[in-house]
Each structure stands twice: as structure tokens, then as C-alpha cells.
Amino acid sequence: MITPREAALSIRGLQKSFTGQPVYSGFDLDVKRGDILAIFGPNGCGKSTLINMAAGLLEADGGTILYDGRTVREVRIGYVFQNYREALFPWSRAAENIRYPLRRMGLGKREIEARVEKLAADFRVRFDLHRYPYELSGGQQQLVSVMRALAVEPEVLFLDEPFSALDYETTLDLRALLQDVLKRLGVTTILVSHDLEESIFLADRLLMLTRRPTMLADDVTVDLPWPRDSDTLSTPGFVALKKRCLDVFTASVAAA
Template sequence: MSLAPVSPLPVGAPDTNRIALRDVRKTFQLKPGQSVTLDGRLSDRIPVLSGVDLDIRQGEFVTIVGPSGSGKSVLLDIIAGLTQATNGFAAIDGHKVSRPHRETAYVFQQYALFPWRTALQNIEYPLEVRGVGRAARRERAQHFLNLFGLKGFEDRYPSQLSGGMQQRVAIARALATDPQVLLMDEPFAALDAQTRDILQSELLRIWEQIRTTVVFVTHSIDEAIFLADRIVVMTARPAQVKETIAVDLPRPRDIEIRNSAAFNAYRARVWDALREEVSKAQRDWALASAYNA
């Protein structure tokens, strides 16, 4: 099959560690004629990830925060098997990922629904390409559509749905194949604040029933704390894991938890870890724009 077994993998017991990242590095080659200045030297290569090590347990909900441009999305792409690491590797259940894994699902910020398919047909899509029969996949898609409160919107096209509803369809599509790993790249960033709050709660409620492993990238500290078992703070580019913070808040969580003292403490802690990196990233950008001017 698509996965070559890796042995020996220096990680814990395979049934507890679902995802393992080992010294993951990624360097982008710029197009001819483009260049950047790194440490005072002109270069046509940008290192984005510089040795990410991370273990994610089965059923764990991990959120990743970091300054803009710190390669969080690239990291998800590497776990998803959509991009190859320049060095190091990502492994799922002890197998190196070299191409999209059957047990992985990906949710994008811009929904990425197919506009020529109805809501129901979009949810059916991953089942269809896996060869699930028409009746079975329709029934399954309908189940997930209902799960997200979209009963009655089966035959709507994405252009006829609000952003929040489109993202519900996209998450339903991702969950329709019972993925072991759910990768989410700022899925709620394009939504208004109220819809965002509602979808966070909905996602948690459904996740508490299925307990799949989730890796969720976000810019919002509140979102990162509210959802996570563990928060991974990334450094500025080239990124590494700066710190991981276990979130010991009771589940199921209610939106009101954000007003608690414990939540505030986490907020301060995450912001502390992030502050230095964000200002480093901003200096980086300021420098870049000064050069471009």
C-alpha cells in the first residue's frame, strides 16, 4: 500500500501515540529572480520549519498557535501527506506519511467545497472516491448532515449557503469517512464572531462523541484554549515547537468557561509564550518591507 513501515520509531507504545513528528524541516525554493535576506545574506531559499518534534496521542485534541507565516499550515500539509518534508518525517501509527493517508481528513479555512455539488453530494464525495455504494454513502452522508443541523439543506449548492453552513458541510465531509486524524487549518477564521463561537461548541460536542485525534491550527488564543487538551506554541519562522501547554479544563466545556479564572490564567500563559515570537515575526516583516521599499 501507500505506507512503508518505519522501524524502529523512537516513540512510545503505538497504541497511545497516533502522530509523531521527528525533526521535520521544510525549506521552500523561491522562483527564479526572487530572493530574501536572511541574517544579512541574500538567499533564494526560505527555511519555514527547522526541526519540529511533536507526539500527539490517540484521541487528543491539539491546537497549534504561532505567529503568521510560521509554517503551521505547512506542518498540517506534511501530516496530511500533501507536501514532503525536506528533512525528518511525520508518521501516523508508526508509518511514515508519504502521500494522503486514508485515515486522515483535512478541513480548510476556505471550506474547499465543490461548488457544483450539493451539500449532500459534497459529504458523499470522499465515500464515493473510496468506492462506497450509492445507497450506503447517501445514508451516511445524510447522517452527518443531520449531525450538523443541516437537515433540509441537502440539495443546496455551496453558493446558496452561509459561511457557517458551508464550514459545517466541510466538517461533515471530513468526518464522513471516520478519520483517525482530523487536520483543521484555521477552519473558523473566515467566520463572524458569533458563528465562530457556535461552531466551536458544535465541534467539541461532536468530537466528544467520536474522540478522533484533532490537530487544529488557529490564530485565536481563546479558540486554542477552549478546544484543546494541549496547546502547541510555535516559534517565529523558521519554526520549531517553543512550548506545549496542557489545558486542564473540565469537559464538556461550555462557552462560559472563558470567563473563569483558570481560563484567564491560560490566556496569560499562552500570550506570554507567544509575545516574543510575534514581535520577532513582526520585526522580520518590517525588515522585509524595508528591503522591498
Template sequence: MDAIVQDRPPKFQETKGFQPGPLGTHITVRGLNKSFAGQPLYQDFELNIPKGKITCVFGPNGCGKSTLINMIAGLIPLDSGLVLFDGKTLKQTRIGYVFQNYRDALFPWMKSRSNIAYPLKLAGYDKAAQEARVNELTETFGISFDLDRYPYELSGGQQQLVSIMRALAPHPEVLFLDEPFSALDYEMTLTIRDTLQRIFMNTGLTMVVVSHDLEEAVYLADEILLLTKRPTRVAELVPFETERPRDAQTLASEYFVQTKMRSLEIFQREVRR
């Protein structure tokens, strides 16, 4: 499900002694701890994710990139720690989530249009409001394929577009994307990448994207969050502050090449540790 709502704030949401992030922080993570089979993955992990920016998460295999955003989004429980969104708990925050495996994420018994409208139905929107929002997204995305078809009747790229539209339907404050291009061909990757960029430019939505492709991460990001090997910490936050829309010329720019090289140096340093 793309819109995640938690029934009650868990015990780790106590804010005693909480130190807020700098001005402009949207997501604040403090004292996050998570272990699997007795092996620590995150220990006293802290992070500030900026508001109205695209943050791309990149790091060595097994460092817990997807686990991190899943914990922040409430899909995986923390052992302990604090996560706040503009000072609010997850329960008080609307989020959207785009899963890596769109084939499993979409409901196969529902037509694509109904999949997109599903979070709105859960939120209590009436039929007319649901239809209006789906039509608005259809126009925004320039959808030319038939949304009255079932997901399994669509191509992989079309299914992922439906997943993104569903995540955006309830007007989330934060959009999480877990390797959204990994199962797509190059042509569709370019299309959806540019679509996300256009959405960001139109909405200023805070986005957190897990990527396994460094070039893709730098191209999309305002900030590249580079992680270490486990127990995982922040290796470095590398800014990429260049104008949008970004295009092929961006990839050839000296700033892009320098930022990618800096990120690669940090990544290789951490892999060799």
C-alpha cells in the same frame, strides 16, 4: 479534497533509528526539514501529537502553522523527515481536512449532499451506503438547511458545516482544521465551535486545529502547541485539561485565564526574539 491518500510511502518514511513518542502519541514527527527559496522554515523539527485529544497550533505570523499541518497531512512535501500515525504511514491512515477557504474547497457543480458523499464515492462505497452516512451526519449535526442546494446557495457558515461533514464522512482517524473560523461571523463561530466539541466528545477523534485567535485555541484545546519564529521549533506545549462540554463559564474560570496568560507570555517572548 478532504480525505487524503498517498499512492506510495515517500523516501522520508524510512524508520531506521526511529524514536517513538511517549505512550498515547498518535502523530510522530521526526527530523522534519523544509525550506522555501533557500530559507529554512523547519530544521530537524520533532513533535508528538497525542491521540484522542484536540491540539491547537498557535504562533507568530510566518512561522508556518498551516504549512506544518499541510506537511503532516501530505498536502505539501517535506524536504526530509518522518511522519507516522500510530506507527503507520500516511498511505495507511484515513484523515480528514477542513480548509480555511470553504468557498474554494467545495465543488460548486455538486450539490451539498454530493460534496459530503464524495470521499465515500472515492473509497468505493455504494449509493446506499453513501446516502446512509450522509443521513447519519445530517442527524448528528442537526442540519436544518437543504443539502440538495449547491454550496454557493448556502451561507458561509452552512458551507463550512458541509466541509466539516465531508471531512468526517469516511470516519477519519485524524481531523485537520486550518483556521476553520477565520471567515465566519461570531455567531456562526460559536455554533461550529460547539459542534466540533460535541463531535469530539462523541468520537474521541484526534483533532489538530490551526488558530490565529489565542482565546479560541485555549478554549478548544486539550493542548496548545506554541511555535517559535522561523526556523520554527516548539516553544512550549501548554495543557488545558478541563472538563467538557466547555461553555461561557469556562472562559471565566481561573484555570482558563491562567492558561491563556501563560500562552500569551510564551507567544510574546517568541515574537520579541
């Protein structure tokens, strides 16, 4: 059981309908501070809707969403959008995209440059951050989106299928880097994915959602040791978790 003191995020009685069709009717969730929570579920089940409400981008119809008793307006959040092509300002260079939220926070020039340099080192950036988004590959653009989200030093980070448009090799690289940085920062993270392997790989805990009206199909603790690498994918612990999740998926998600 999660005690209220530890709960970074606490959702109670969440309600949301679109055109009279309920997506959530009485949904509860607690996420511990520093946990990486992956949300896995079929297309259209409401994954983006859930994190958009949690991130304050979308109004809920009812219920409460609180971070240690604070509303989302009182919490610093980072958000990485599902579609990297639409996420960056095309008229601004990559570094300028990262600086943008820091300027809005009113930080000084020196502090801004220090943060950009630190992020570039953390993510081992080897391309030129003075390029425009259209001059970068998809993986590089998504990396810039992740850096921009983390630049504000968020208390909570939301990632909506951050790797879905990337090829397999880029995905492996980016998720290894992300794992490394997130575990070092200890930022509470909510990651949406429709890739089961990726969800297990990156998460401390995995929520499996059903089709609409959306309910919890399973709540899985992923107690695999960190750091994880490509060998993790073939360990007995990983294979057993994946089997459990696939069984749940077949029984309660695919069948619903």
C-alpha cells in the same frame, strides 16, 4: 511523557525550506491518539506547512512523519481547508460534496446515505443539503466542509483555521458543535488557529510556535473539563491559561 505506543502521530527531525529559507529544521512532535491539538502562531510561521506535510499534501525535505508506524498514505485522514470558498465543488450540491469522498472509497449507496444522515443529525443541520454551495452562508459552507472531512471516518482530522472567515456568532455555534462531535468520535485532531481563545477552548493541548525558523515557544496542556461552553471562557482555569499563553506570546513570539 508520551509513550510510543500511545503516539498516533510521531514527527522526527522534520526539515522544510522554501527558496533556501528554512521553515522547519529538526522539528519533533508527538500527538496522542484522540487528542485535540491546537497549533497557534503568527502569520507565516509555518502552521499550514506543518499540517500539510502531516496530511501528505506537501513533501517534507527530510525527517519522518508516522502514524503508529504507518505513513500518511496508509492512514485515513480528513482535511478542512483554510478557505471555505475554495473548498467545496461549486457545481455539486452540498450533499453531493459530502458523498464525493465516500463514492471514491467505493461505499454502497445505502451506507453513503446513512453516513450523510448521521452527520446531518450530529451537526443539527437545519438548512437544505440539496442546495449548491453558493446558495449557503459562509458558516453553512464551512459546516459542509467539516461534514465532508468527517464522512470518511478519519483516524486523523486536520482543520486549518476553520473559523477564520466566519463572524463571531457563527464561530461560537460551529465550535460548540465541533467540540461535541470530536469528543464523541475520539478522532485525533490537529487544529490550526491564530485565535488564542479558540485554541484553548477546543484543545486538549496547545502548541505555540515562534516566527521562522519555527520552534516550539510552549507546549501547554489544557486540562479544562469537557464539555466547554461560553461560561468556560470566564473560569479561573481558562483565564489563567490564557494569561500564561499571552505571556509566552509576548516574550518569545512577538519579540522574536
